[in-house]
Amino acid sequence: MKIKAISRSVEAYQPPGANAQKLPRNLDPAQHPMERAREYTKALNAVKLERMHAAPFIGQMGSGHVEGVYSMAKDPNSLKHMASASADGVIKAFDLTSRAEIWQTKSAHSNIVRSLCWTKDGKLLSAAADKTIKLWDPYNTPGDSPPISSWLGTNGFLSLSHHRTRNAFAASSSSSEIAIYDLERQSAAPEVLRWPNATDSINCVSFNQVEQSVLGSTGDDRSIVLWDVRTAMPLTKTTMTFTCNSLAWNPMEAFNFVVGSEDHNCYMFDMRKMDRALNVFKGHVAAVMSVEFSPTGEELVSGSYDRTVRIWNRDQGHSRDMYHTKRMQRVFSTMFSPDSKYVLSGSDDGNVRVWRSNATDRSGIRSAKQRQALEYNEALVERYSHMPEVRRIKKHRHLPKVIKKAGEIKNIELSSIKRREENERRHTKKQFERRKGEREKQILARENLTAALTGAGSRLVWPWKMGGCQGLRGVLVVVPPGVSRGSCHQGGAPRTLGHRFNASGPSTCDEFPPERQAPLVAQSRFGCALLRLIFSSYTARPLAPPPRPLPPAILPQTSAMEYPRPPQSDSWFAPLSLDLLVKVFKITFFHPFVSWIIPLCFRAQALRWDAPPMLVSIAWACFITVCWIAQAVNLRIAYGLPREVDLTEEVIVITGGASGLGLLIAEVYGMRGATVAVLDVNDMENGEARGVTFYKCDVTDKAQVARVAAQIERDLGTPTVLINNAAIVKGKSLLDLEFEEIEKSITTNLTAHFYTLKTFLPPMIRGGNGGTIVTMSSVLGHLGAASLTDYAAAKAGVTALHKSLTAELAASHPEIRTILVEPGQLSTPLFYGVQTPHAFVAPVVEPVDVCKEVIAAIDAGKSAHVAMPLYARWIHWYNVLPVAVQQIARKVARVDTSMQTFIGRQERGMSEKNGSLI
Numbered sequence: 001m002k003i004k005a006i007s008r009s010v011e012a013y014q015p016p017g018a019n020a021q022k023l024p025r026n027l028d029p030a031q032h033p034m035e036r037a038r039e040y041t042k043a044l045n046a047v048k049l050e051r052m053h054a055a056p057f058i059g060q061m062g063s064g065h066v067e068g069v070y071s072m073a074k075d076p077n078s079l080k081h082m083a084s085a086s087a088d089g090v091i092k093a094f095d096l097t098s099r100a101e102i103w104q105t106k107s108a109h110s111n112i113v114r115s116l117c118w119t120k121d122g123k124l125l126s127a128a129a130d131k132t133i134k135l136w137d138p139y140n141t142p143g144d145s146p147p148i149s150s151w152l153g154t155n156g157f158l159s160l161s162h163h164r165t166r167n168a169f170a171a172s173s174s175s176s177e178i179a180i181y182d183l184e185r186q187s188a189a190p191e192v193l194r195w196p197n198a199t200d201s202i203n204c205v206s207f208n209q210v211e212q213s214v215l216g217s218t219g220d221d222r223s224i225v226l227w228d229v230r231t232a233m234p235l236t237k238t239t240m241t242f243t244c245n246s247l248a249w250n251p252m253e254a255f256n257f258v259v260g261s262e263d264h265n266c267y268m269f270d271m272r273k274m275d276r277a278l279n280v281f282k283g284h285v286a287a288v289m290s291v292e293f294s295p296t297g298e299e300l301v302s303g304s305y306d307r308t309v310r311i312w313n314r315d316q317g318h319s320r321d322m323y324h325t326k327r328m329q330r331v332f333s334t335m336f337s338p339d340s341k342y343v344l345s346g347s348d349d350g351n352v353r354v355w356r357s358n359a360t361d362r363s364g365i366r367s368a369k370q371r372q373a374l375e376y377n378e379a380l381v382e383r384y385s386h387m388p389e390v391r392r393i394k395k396h397r398h399l400p401k402v403i404k405k406a407g408e409i410k411n412i413e414l415s416s417i418k419r420r421e422e423n424e425r426r427h428t429k430k431q432f433e434r435r436k437g438e439r440e441k442q443i444l445a446r447e448n449l450t451a452a453l454t455g456a457g458s459r460l461v462w463p464w465k466m467g468g469c470q471g472l473r474g475v476l477v478v479v480p481p482g483v484s485r486g487s488c489h490q491g492g493a494p495r496t497l498g499h500r501f502n503a504s505g506p507s508t509c510d511e512f513p514p515e516r517q518a519p520l521v522a523q524s525r526f527g528c529a530l531l532r533l534i535f536s537s538y539t540a541r542p543l544a545p546p547p548r549p550l551p552p553a554i555l556p557q558t559s560a561m562e563y564p565r566p567p568q569s570d571s572w573f574a575p576l577s578l579d580l581l582v583k584v585f586k587i588t589f590f591h592p593f594v595s596w597i598i599p600l601c602f603r604a605q606a607l608r609w610d611a612p613p614m615l616v617s618i619a620w621a622c623f624i625t626v627c628w629i630a631q632a633v634n635l636r637i638a639y640g641l642p643r644e645v646d647l648t649e650e651v652i653v654i655t656g657g658a659s660g661l662g663l664l665i666a667e668v669y670g671m672r673g674a675t676v677a678v679l680d681v682n683d684m685e686n687g688e689a690r691g692v693t694f695y696k697c698d699v700t701d702k703a704q705v706a707r708v709a710a711q712i713e714r715d716l717g718t719p720t721v722l723i724n725n726a727a728i729v730k731g732k733s734l735l736d737l738e739f740e741e742i743e744k745s746i747t748t749n750l751t752a753h754f755y756t757l758k759t760f761l762p763p764m765i766r767g768g769n770g771g772t773i774v775t776m777s778s779v780l781g782h783l784g785a786a787s788l789t790d791y792a793a794a795k796a797g798v799t800a801l802h803k804s805l806t807a808e809l810a811a812s813h814p815e816i817r818t819i820l821v822e823p824g825q826l827s828t829p830l831f832y833g834v835q836t837p838h839a840f841v842a843p844v845v846e847p848v849d850v851c852k853e854v855i856a857a858i859d860a861g862k863s864a865h866v867a868m869p870l871y872a873r874w875i876h877w878y879n880v881l882p883v884a885v886q887q888i889a890r891k892v893a894r895v896d897t898s899m900q901t902f903i904g905r906q907e908r909g910m911s912e913k914n915g916s917l918i
Contacts, residue, residue: 043384046377047393054359056323058342061094061352062101069346072333073116073124079338083124083138084352085113091126093138096337099354103138105145115160119183120167123148127157127171133181149186153179161207161215163229170215170229172202178217180229193227195234206247210254214271218244218259222444226271237447238274240267246290250314252297260288264410266302267442268314274446277439281312283319285406290333294340299357301343303331306403309345311357317690322397323355386675386716388648426846437685577843579869592628595621635862640810642861643770643817647674653712653719654678655699655756656726657692659685661776661826661847665723666692668855677712677719679705680726699726699752700744702759709759718767721858722760723774724753724798727791734789742790749794753801761816770815772858775802777822779872782879786896806863819857821866822875823850843869 029035065086075081080096089109095102109128117125124136131154134147155173162169167183171190176198179190193215200221208214214235215227222243226235244259244267256278258268266281266288286306293300299320300312307330310319329348336343336357343355366374384390399407425431588594599617607614647669657666658680666676670691678684679697688694693716697708712719728748730741753775764771780788781795799820806818823845845868857864867873878886890896 039380040384040387040390042377043380043387043390044393047381047390050360050377050381051393051396056321056355056359057325058354058356059099061096061099061344061354062092064352065090065092065350068329068332068348068350069352070332071113071116072335072344072346072352073118074335074338075118075122076338077118077120077122081138082335082344083116083118084333084346085116085126086350087112089113089128089130091116091124091136093124094352096342096354103141104143105136107144108134108136108147111156114156114158117160117162117169119162119169120165125160125162125169127160129156131156133157133160133171135183149183151181151186151190158201159204159206161205163207164209164212166212170205170207172205172217174201176200176202176219178202178205178215178227180232191232193229193232193234195223195225195237198223203243203245204247206249206257208249208254208257209251210249216247216249216257216271218247224259224269224274235271236274238269238443239445239447241442241444245288246292248292248300250293250297251295258291258293258300260291260302261442262287263442264288264304264306265442266291266300266312267439275440275443276437277442279314280317280438280442281319282317283310283322284308285403285410286330289331290335292335294336294357295338296340299336299340301334301336301357303334303345303347305330306406307331307347307400308403309334309343309355311343317688321359322399323359324400324403325353327351328353388675392648422848426848431846435685577869578841579843582870590624592621592625595624639817639863640814643772643815645859645861647672647859649769650721651675651677651712651717651719652721652723653756653760654723654725655752656680657684657723658682658694660725661850662723662725663689664847664851665725665854668851675716677716679708699756700747702755705755705759709763713763718763719760720764720767720769720771721774722756722764722771723776723854724756725774725776726752727776729788729791731787733787737790745790746794749791750797750801753798757805764816765813770817770861772817772819772861773802773805773809774819774821774854774858775799777802777820779822779824779867779875781822782875783895817861817863819854819864819866821850821854822872823867824869824872826850842871845869 061082061084065084065088067087067090069084069086072082072084075083081093081102082096083091083093085091085108089111090104090106091108091113092101093103094100108126109130109132111128111130113126113128115127119125119135122137122139124138125133126136127133131152133151133153135149136145136147153171153173153175155175157171157173159172160169169181169183171179171181173179176194178193180193181190182188198219198221200219200223202217202219204218206216208216213228213230215229217225217227219225220243222240224238224240224244224247226237227233228235240261242262244261246260248258250256250258255271256268257271258266258281260266264282264284264286267277268279268281270278281300281302284302284304284306286304288302288304290303291300292302293314298314300314301309302312303309307324307328309323309331311321311323312319323343323345327349328345328351331345331347333346334343341357341361341363343357345353345355347353381390381394385394425433595617599614599621602611602614602617603609650669652666652669652674654662654666654676656662657676657678659682662678662680663685666678667689670676670689672691674691676692678692678694679699680694681696681698683696684692684694693712695708695711697704699705709719726748728745730737730745732741757773761771761773775798777798778791778795780792781797781799784792784796799822802818802820806820809816809818824842826845826847849868850866853866853868857866867875878889881889
């Protein structure tokens with residue numbers, strides 16, 4: 001047999017110019033033990049180096065300004081040219097590459113320059129409070145040269161925006177009007193846009209750079225108005241709770257824009273759905289004065305009155321980075337460079353500063369090896385960014401003392417407002433209204449042009465033929481409420497109701513034939529489309545007096561409340577209940593400290609030790625003290641020593657956490673720094689929450705549960721707390737239930753607990769750090785009730801499951817703690833409509849109260865039994881009573897008739913939600 005050996009030269013496959021020999025690498029994981037631990041160490045070192053090398057500030061542009069910089073603009077046709085203007089009327093142009101001043105005019109305006117913008121052909125427009133707009137040519141004229149053109153207005157100008165393709169620009173002023181100027185016809189009068197009945201200043205205008213016919217504006221009346229410049233008509237008006245100071249469109253997504261508000265936040269909207277913000281950017285501690293998207297549309301920069309510049313990712317609610325210096329004062333203008341690598345800011349101290357958009361990024365040529373190392377470190381940091389230590393170092397920023405203190409005060413104030421609102425909800429009819437998310441709270445109202453033109457109850461009528469008004473180009477008839485078309489013709493209404501619009505302007509028509517007229521009632525989108533058709537050649541102007549407020553009889557019936565309210569008692573004693581009295585006594589007469597105060601008070605009055613009041617008070621204090629000690633010993637013997645809980649290390653999994661009690665617990669732990677995973681078949685009620693990761697999962701499908709569990713362990717780490725909260729209620733009698741409904745109820749309310757326990761408990765045990773299992777049951781598992789056969793049976797099984805599991809874990813894995821929660825009726829839509837006949841003995845439990853008890857038990861690291869109100873804690877004694885007494889108690893409490901008024905989530909299209917509480 002002849003054998004030939006294959007031999008290759010090393011130079012044959014060695015890269016040219018390299019001396020080091022390439023060594024083969026075995027990719028078998030068995031040959032690389034502890035690889036994940038080494039990668040984590042590398043990621044930790046990489047994020048430390050990233051923060052150590054962070055140096056965002058580069059320098060200032062030129063020599064700055066003498067007064068504060070209140071406006072800046074970049075040339076859209078150049079990567080290196082920008083301009084800035086100050087409060088003394090000086091305008092300067094700069095070269096970004098050299099940071100040198102290339103042009104300036106010292107006497108551009110006699111007052112503060114409010115806005116700048118570049119034209120298509122490289123010229124510069126400036127608007128100032130001196131009521132003038134001027135056109136400059138920085139590239140072809142020397143400094144301090146006179147303007148090419150100028151326009152004089154009746155009021156001071158506040159904002160400018162240039163059209164992307166047309167040679168025209170929009171200007172807003174304090175006269176509540178937007179003027180569209182045509183640079184090709186500079187002597188022509190501007191086209192005026194105005195919202196009917198508007199009186200406040202328009203402080204910002206901005207053209208959409210993708211949908212070029214759309215113009216956005218913000219006003220001092222807290223409004224955001226979208227305009228269509230093709231028809232010279234407004235599209236919609238949204239009123240916020242605070243004034244918006246700036247508006248910027250996303251250059252890559254035509255329908256999205258962001259506004260900077262006086263309430264310290266930025267809001268991103270989709271112009272097609274203005275009833276809810278796409279995202280809320282929180283972090284500033286003063287009003288946001290300027291905001292702009294990066295050219296990629298993935299990031300935005302904002303400048304605030306708190307003297308900081310923040311950079312945000314468009315999908316995250318908190319800033320990615322924050323820039324500040326000791327000398328920088330209030331920031332009034334910010335923008336990205338055209339290549340999105342740098343950020344510029346203009347502040348009250350007169351400087352235009354240049355920052356790196358990525359604080360650790362460095363410009364210049366990099367070798368392939370250096371670039372590969374940086375990319376590898378970035379990938380490692382991104383992969384392990386969920387780990388507590390990496391996340392802490394990556395997010396840590398040194399804040400100025402003033403901003404940190406202001407943030408703490410703001411958090412205290414917001415917590416106080418939220419606590420006051422919760423107290424108000426608890427004791428008023430607001431408890432039956434749907435909670436508004438953070439993305440909906442700031443939107444007060446939406447208005448279309450139809451309502452503004454016609455007023456409440458009026459109609460827009462299009463007559464087919466107008467008698468003596470033949471040949472009209474467009475006719476609009478505004479008919480007030482209570483006036484018929486016939487009465488208009490007969491003189492029963494003013495004869496100026498008909499308005500004719502043609503090229504020369506509006507006029508009136510006196511003839512209104514009652515026959516052959518087809519009324520068109522303009523409503524929402526249809527009305528706006530009709531108005532655009534009618535006014536296609538006419539500039540928008542007010543056609544009717546301001547709208548009258550709607551009378552109560554015709555107020556819209558679709559409020560935030562999605563289900564009817566039951567009768568409520570708003571008397572002063574409505575919150576009074578047996579639980580409240582017991583709670584008061586527990587911290588007063590039933591507390592050892594207060595009990596021992598009583599004999600000390602008697603002794604201070606020189607009462608003898610053997611006096612009967614003294615003996616009784618001492619005996620009472622001893623009895624209360626012994627009871628408290630016995631209770632502590634009982635809890636220690638029953639539940640053992642608590643485990644140590646560190647929220648930064650905890651990974652909390654909540655099933656059915658998209659709404660109700662689960663969402664409340666998730667939000668609290670997310671704000672406290674824990675890692676929270678929410679599992680639900682429906683989307684989260686608030687869209688998203690801080691520190692909470694949402695996983696869409698049906699807990700009745702064990703395959704989905706296993707898949708999501710593996711994803712959670714890979715993304716967030718090993719779970720340490722499991723809260724089984726998913727539940728549904730049918731509210732039907734056994735004879736009315738279908739077999740599919742019974743199976744769905746039992747599977748969701750009981751079998752899902754087995755699925756989640758079998759999936760999440762083994763890795764919790766393998767973790768070695770202990771854990772906590774929280775089981776959401778119900779007092780109905782002990783009582784049972786008519787029309788709740790499936791639900792009560794499932795909850796009884798859940799209680800038995802928890803007790804059996806507790807016994808098993810106590811013997812084999814004592815480091816795992818268990819918490820059983822058995823509340824009474826909760827004030828949630830799941831059991832909406834169920835009437836409690838005796839609110840004093842059996843009050844409705846608020847989800848906030850249950851949330852407090854559950855969180856306190858988890859934080860303490862101990863096992864517990866949470867039951868409220870008072871009757872739920874004594875429910876075990878109910879089964880000891882004679883059967884006749886039990887029947888009497890059921891009749892008095894009307895347990896078996898309370899479901900007759902049950903509404904639940906089925907009313908008005910409310911679907912059952914796998915994730916609501918109880």
